[in-house]
Amino acid sequence: MRPIKKLIQLDEALAIVLEQARPIKRKETLPLLKAMGRVSGQNVASRVSVPPFSRAAMDGYAVRARNTFRASKLKPIVLSKIDTVYAGGVPRKTITNGTCAEIATGAMLPQGADSVVMVEDTESDGTSVSISESVHPGKNVSKKGEDISPGTKLVSEGDVLNPSKIGSLAAIGVKTTQVYRKPLIGIIPTGNEIAELGTQLKPGQVYNINSYTLASVVRANGAEVRVLPVVNDTLKDIQRTMKKNSDCDMLVFSGGSSVGERDIMLDVLERNGEVLFHGIAVKPGKPTLFGTVAGQLVFGMPGYPTSCLSNAYILLAPALRRMSRLPENEPPCVRARMSKRVVSATGRTQFLTVKLDRGIAHPVFKESGAITSMAFADGYVMVPADVDLVEKGEEVKVYLL
Amino acid sequence: MRPIKKLIQLDEALAIVLEQARPIKRKETLPLLKAMGRVSGQNVASRVSVPPFSRAAMDGYAVRARNTFRASKLKPIVLSKIDTVYAGGVPRKTITNGTCAEIATGAMLPQGADSVVMVEDTESDGTSVSISESVHPGKNVSKKGEDISPGTKLVSEGDVLNPSKIGSLAAIGVKTTQVYRKPLIGIIPTGNEIAELGTQLKPGQVYNINSYTLASVVRANGAEVRVLPVVNDTLKDIQRTMKKNSDCDMLVFSGGSSVGERDIMLDVLERNGEVLFHGIAVKPGKPTLFGTVAGQLVFGMPGYPTSCLSNAYILLAPALRRMSRLPENEPPCVRARMSKRVVSATGRTQFLTVKLDRGIAHPVFKESGAITSMAFADGYVMVPADVDLVEKGEEVKVYLL
Structure with missing residues (x-):
């Protein structure tokens, strides 16, 4: 059996992973309706004006502003209505001078008009319109290109x-737009x-949990998953699987990275690529392996489901966000007080799951x-490596799951 | 032209919308890989034990604990290795007494053994194993059902x-699980x-923006969209569209809910269902209509894209989360100081978009x-209806877009 040689600290492990997690370069063109939340692959400048014409910003009457000067409630000015524009x-x-057109919000301003009097400041008998408020040129008008001018x-x-x-x-x-592809994991x-x-367990077997938890974390962090069948723990089988999936940006294995004679992942990485770390000073999640094979990132996650998932949150998710070009994000968190004293091994960061109650x-x-x-926790507390004790009643930051 | 009669306050409008937004009752069964982020439609209790057998929690040797009592580094106890369990x-x-089996993490504990000695506390020549640390019964063993017992x-x-x-x-x-369906909007x-x-604009036309912004907000809040083609602003066309889409949980119209002779949405709602409000004391977004037609919720959003989208954030999104049974969520926010004095009309809540810079x-x-x-903003500030002034340098809460 081969014990893990030297543990590295969690922050070092994260730095190594992030350094290797290169932002994706591949792009694809998507219909606009599918582009929500995606990362633009291009600068887009407008070639057109929005609005494409000067338009009324209010329901009312399109006028020449100077025709309304000195209009008031006591002394309205009367214009003759010559058109209606929807x-x-x-x-x-x-x-022209002395005329106006009824106009709806968003309708094209007629030639000759430079402003709109709000309907509330008018009275009309159908053919003539009393204007009781003066407007200045440009009032209640959205000018052509005011929202977006060519070149914006x-x-x-x-x-x-x-x-x-x-x-x-x-x-x-634009009906379609270019975005960065999602990294394929x-x-x-x-x-x-x-x-x-869905199969019947044979004696000695347990169900595959990690593919489901990992796929959930991967998808929630901007990447696509290819979920592959269980692979036997042999050098040949693992190498064959790697070769067949060399188009993935990253492979995440689970199981087989702990100590033990039958720990094959380390051999695979040593023979075919480079081991960047093996063993992290974190609890749970110590027996984690990370390296590269021909430019492809390879994680060997612990087989134990909570170790695998906690590492997915603290190491894999930040890497995926960098690869998919999404901004870093800290999970939502709340402050809470510990219900009891917790002892934590110094030298190892502890990922402590907690349930919250008032x-x-x-x-x-x-x-x-x-x-x-x-699964029965609401969140987790990260107890730093240099902390050996969290006192009962001490305030902690809980990251919500 | 029909002016809006009476504005209601934003919080009243939201209360009305939330009261009408009934949590979805329809359910569907999904493969586990697609169930992430969805809302469970059922209680699930286990019928099985996990793990299904007692297993080693460490690599080492499966022993009878009492055989190791008094073992120490100075006086190791030697057992004979009779098996290897992967x-x-x-x-x-x-x-039996005096024997042990080499065992890997996760492997089934042999009959007769009650504990595992960690490999680090042993030395082996292949047939006999020196144990230098005593263990108690149950040590380094995950008992059958320890994670999940039947009925959990x-x-x-x-x-x-x-x-x-x-x-x-x-x-x-379980390979599939039952979840609540997404509401269809x-x-x-x-x-x-x-x-x-993608079409050529005719004179007087502008491109459809609202379908794209609304669809993005709807999908981000747990619902499904059916994006329908542009409908003419006639009673007949709108009624026909409503009838054809009566299977939707909610219809969100945009445009045509402002004042004006050609404002048809109000007529449609008055004739076919019930108007719950028409006009909100919010800026932008005032000419917003909400009601029900035969149990279906109907929004008439303003046609102007920023009014439509701001209302989608503050009214539609909370309704969708309630319908889709997702927890309420406040958008992420930061505190910032206003770059200049902002005057806001009292009596109306203002949705003020801002760009953030240090x-x-x-x-x-x-x-x-x-x-x-x-689109050029990083977030927005909600200026309450009873505030008429935000001073330069005043601290505000900015909801990030």
């Missing part, structure tokens, strides 16, 4: 496309004891092999 | 399925001036017709 319609008449940059390469940025692309009429459970869901954090960690250590 | 394998021998409730109806809950369902071997742009993306919030709102009022 949104989507085209004015038929030119506004709407989206920069690297921007996350939120609803309003999507809206600005719609405004200029292969998820590979290993171990002869792992059975697929501001009190109750530790629920059972053991790294138990998925309920995590 | 994970996924089945022990062939029963451990893993998921409650209404739980959001996060990665670890998904993992707990995988642990008991029909998005319907109205107005003769609205052109579909802790300073610069207002970027142009007008409600300009999508760049929002």
Whole structure:
């Protein structure tokens, strides 16, 4: 059996992973309706004006402003109505002195008009209109290009496309847009004891949990998953699986990175690529392996489901966000007080799962092999490596699951 | 033209919308890999034990604990190795006094053994093993059912399925699970001036922006969209569209809910259902209509893209989360100081878009017709209805877009 040689600290491990996690370069073109939340692969500048014409910003009457000067409630000015312009319609008449056109919000301003009097400041008998408020030129008008003028940059390469940025692309009429592809992550459970869901367990077998937890974390962090069948813990089988999935940006194995004669992942990485670390000073999650094979990142996650998932949160998720070009994000967190004194080994960061009850954090960690250590928790506390004790009642930061 | 009669306050409007937004009742069964983030439609209790057998929690040697009592580094106890058990394998021998079996983490504990001595506390020549540390019964063993015993409730109806809950369902071997369906929201742009993306604009036309911003907000809040083509602003066309989409849980029209002779949405709602409000004391977004038609919720959003989108954030999103049974969530926010004095009309809540620069919030709102009022913003400040002034340098809460 080969014990892990030297543990590295969690922050070192994270730095190594992030250094290797190169932002994706591949791009794809998507219909605008599917681009929400994606990362723009290009700068987009407008070639057109939005609005494409000067339009009324209010329902009312399109006028020449100077015709309204000195209008008041006591002394309204009367104009003759020569047209009605609806949104989507085209004015038929030119506004001259003494005339006006009824106009709806969003409708094209007629030639000759320079402003709109709000309907609230008018009275009309159908043919003549009393104006009781003066307007200045440009009043209640959105000028052509006022929203977007030709040359305006709407989206920069690297921007996350939120609803309003999507809206600005719609405004200029683009139907598709170029975004960065999602990185493709292969998820590979290993171990002869792992059975697929829906099958009958044979003696000595347990169900595959890690593919499901890992796939969930991968998808939540901007990447695509390829979930592969369980692979036997042999050098040949693992190498064959790696070769067949060399198009993935990263492979995440689970199981087989602990100590033991049959620990094959270390051999695979040593023979075919480079081991960047093996063993992290974190609890749970110590027996974690990370390296590269021909430019592809390879994680060897512990087989134990809580160790595997806690590492997915603290190491894999930040790497995926960098690869997919999404901004870093800290999970939502709350402050709570510990329900009891917790002893933590110095030298190792502890990922301590807790249940929250009215501001009190109750530790629920059972053991790294138990998925309920995590599934029954509301969140987790990171106890730093240099802390050996969290006192009862001490305030802690709880990251919500 | 029909002016809006009476504005209601934003919080009243929200209360009305939330009261009408009934949590979805329809359910569907999904493969576990697709259930991430969905809301469980059922309680799930386990019928099995996890692990299904007692297993080693460490690499080492399976022993009878009492055989190790008084073992020490100075006086190791020697046992004879009679078997090797790998994970996924089945022990062939029963451990009796004086014997042990080499065992891998996760492997089934042999009959007769009650504990595991860590490999680090042993030395072996292949046939005999020196034990230098005593263990108590149960040490380094995960007992059958220790993680999940039969009858344990893993998921409650209404739980959001996060990665670890998904993992707990995988642990008991379920391949599919029942979740609540996503509410189906029909998005319907109205107005003769609205052109579909990718077409050539005719004079007087502008591109459809609202379908894209609304669809993005709907999907981000747990619902499904049906994006419908632009509908003409006539009673007949709108009624026909409503009838054809009566299977949607909600219809969100945009455009045509402002004042004006051609404002049809109000007529449609009055004739076919019930108007719950028309006009909100919010800026932008005043001309917003909400009601029900035969149990279906109907929003008439303003046609102006920033008014439509701001209302989607503050009214539609909370309604969708309630319908889809997702927990309420406040958008992420930061504190910042206003770059300049902002005057706000009392009596109306103001949705003020801002750009952030090193802790300073610069207002970027142009007008409600300009999508760049929002697309060029990093977030927004909600100025309450009873506030008429935000001073330069005043601290404000900025909700990030």
